[in-house]
Amino acid sequence: QTVVTQEPSLTVSPGGTVTLTCASSAGPVNSGYYTSWFQQKPGQPPTSLIYKTNYKHSWTPARFSGSLVGDKGALTLSGAQPEDEADYYCLLYNAGAQMFGGGTKLTVL
């Protein structure tokens, strides 16, 4: 079974830039995986940030962007704010099924 891997934890300074990645054991992540990214704060449901690799919702702050970096999906946060401290999950689509990554705990410190 395919495993989706994310960094377990990352730390970014306020105002700094950080990239979270999403890898698949099935091979390189490309546009056909339609990578999505979700933010989840404690006690809250996830919020969708990015879909189809790099598309933003109307509510997605401009400082978040999605892309492909090497053979992985990526979420870049430019100009981190204290309120960006949260868990982040990627979701990959493949042949009619979907799989979440294990999540990245992002600390803004």
Added chain:
Amino acid sequence: QITLKESGPTLVKPTQTLKLTCTFSGFSLGSSGLGVGWIRQPPGKALEWLALIFWDDEKRYNPSLKSRLTISKDTSKNQVFLTMTNMDPLDTATYYCARGAYCGGDCYDYWGQGTLVTVSS
């Protein structure tokens, strides 16, 4: 305004069958391209995708749970249902429903608040 709300039992016994309901507003599953999915999250753990149903009744399931899951809908009542058989304590989790859309792949935007289901005797 788009909202989704999960409902169902908060406590089920091992081996029992769980039935959850997602009641939504602000959109219709009669609309082409739209769907509703189910995702769960055990306490302190990662999200796990369970199932998705589309406007045209196409259904997708997590392969590792497919034998235990059934997703269905009542378009006229704006409801989607998830049935999971043979519940186990490891199925203890918060269960979320979310609006899906066919975007080439499958994409989600709006989520419900979730409902915590505990499996215990």
